[in-house]
Amino acid sequence: MQRLERTRSGRRTEAQHGLSARELRETLDEVGICTWSLDPANGRVAISENCHAILGVSARRLTDHDAFQAVVHPEDRAGRAAAVRGALEHGGRYNIEYRVCQADGAIRWVRSHGRAELGRGTRPTRFRGIVYCIDAHRRAEARLQRLQADLIHVSRLSAMGEMASALAHELNQPLGAISNYTTACDHFLSEPGNEQIEAARSALAAAARQAQRAGGIIRRLRDFVTRGETDRRSESVAGLLEDACDLALVGSRAQGVETRIDPGPPGIRVLADRVQIQQVLVNLIRNACEAMRDSACRNLAIVAAAQDDGSVCISVSDTGPGVAEAVAESLFLPFVTTKSTGMGVGLSVSRSIVQAHGGTFRVDSPATGGATFHFTLPAAED
Structure with missing residues (x-):
């Protein structure tokens, strides 16, 4: 009897220290969490009064699933409906992010968590959860993505700056050839005759090929330095390498x-x-060439191979001095570089790009010498 009284006394003490229903509602209102419940039997929705601050709609309007769907952004309705349907059919937790369109035209990101409980058999008996605003978090993510895009673009411009002299020389060759061929055409056409005309045509064809060569270099340069939105699609590995x-x-x-x-x-x-x-x-190829500048043997290998986990590994190997273990630990940190010139962001940005693609990035020093950088990318489905 005494044990029962202690137990009852303990329960009363616990209740005295717990939050009342009113205090719980006030706490949720203060931190901006809206609560909701759905009756699976009739589809009716009950939602806390503070939903207006989060969803921009009064609780009186959100009486059923269809009314709730009406405030969801049109592009996100199908995803939310599928998540709700899945939870009701199979039970378990519901977790989704979507946008809501408020009465004043503003669009806000929210996250909703819920849980459906199944009764006897497979019919759900209870479905309830919370909604809260994540708009500030989404804006911070978007700003971070913009800053990362800026850094990636600056890194490309830096690489082009380092390559400017070699690229100018590469462009000068076809442009000089075009000048020579057009001079030859002028010479051939100054003395009319079938042979001279054929020779001029041949020179013009050669000039056109050189112009295409120069145009190809300029196109690749323009594409490389142009700032654009991230656009992931199925790409040929051979084309990327070329x-x-x-x-x-x-x-x-x-x-x-x-x-x-x-x-x-x-x-x-x-x-x-x-x-x-x-x-x-x-970046990896230029680094490899620079690493081999003082090497007697200068062999560069760029190899792609399919992996068992559904990815493709691309490796860039050189026969330079390799990467010391102490240096390897900090090699991918921003603004760390072993070059006398350069920003020190190339490898850091490269790793960030690969990781954003869902891949991995690493370096090792083979026993034969040199260094090999490996990175993986998800294979595209046929």
């Missing part, structure tokens, strides 16, 4: 760099933003 190498290997032959490119199995593709992944490749 375009990146056309930029990054400018002047490498004059430095005695021997390059081997293996794009992997024919038709292999990845889901990627083409310009951003080219930026990663250009």
Whole structure:
């Protein structure tokens, strides 16, 4: 009997120290959390009065599921309806983010959590949860993404600045050839005759090819430095490597760099933003060429291979001095560089790009010497 009294006394003490229903409502109102419940039997909704501050609609209007759906942004209605339906059919938790359209025209992001309880059999008996505003969080995320995009763009411009001399030399070759061919045409056409006309046509055709070559270099430069929105799509690995190498290997032959490119199995593709992944490749290839500047053997290998986990691994290997273990630990930190010039953001930005694509980025020093940088990208479905 005494144990029962102590238990009852303990329960009374616990109730005295707990929050009352009124205090709980006031606390939720203060922190901006709206509570809701749905009766699965008739579809009726009960929602706390503070929903107006979060959803922009009074509780009197949100009487059923359809009324609630009406305040959801049109683009998000199907996703929310599917989440609610899934919770009601299978039980368990419900967690989704969506936008709501308020009466004044403002659009606000909210997050909703809920839980459906199943009774005997498979019919749900209770479905309730909370809604709260995450608009400030979403704005902060968007601002961070803009800042990251700015840094990525600055990194591309920095890479182009470092390559400016070699690119100017590369462009000067086709432009000089065009000048020579057009001078030859003028000479051939100064003495009319079938042979001279055919020679002029041949020179003009050669000039056109050189113009296309110069135009291709300029196009790749323009695409590389143009600032645009992230656009991930199915991309050919062979195409990515070809375009990146056309930029990054400018002047490498004059430095005695021997390059081997293996794009992997024919038709292999990845889901990627083409310009951003080219930026990663250009940075790694240029770093490799620079690392081999004082090496007697200058072999560069760029290899792609499909992985068992549904990703594609791209590796860039050089025969330079390698990466010391002490340096490797801080190599990917922003503004850390082993170059005498440069911003020190190339590898940091490259890793950020790869991780944003859902891939991994690492470096190792093979026993044979040099360094190998590996990064993975999700394979694109056929």
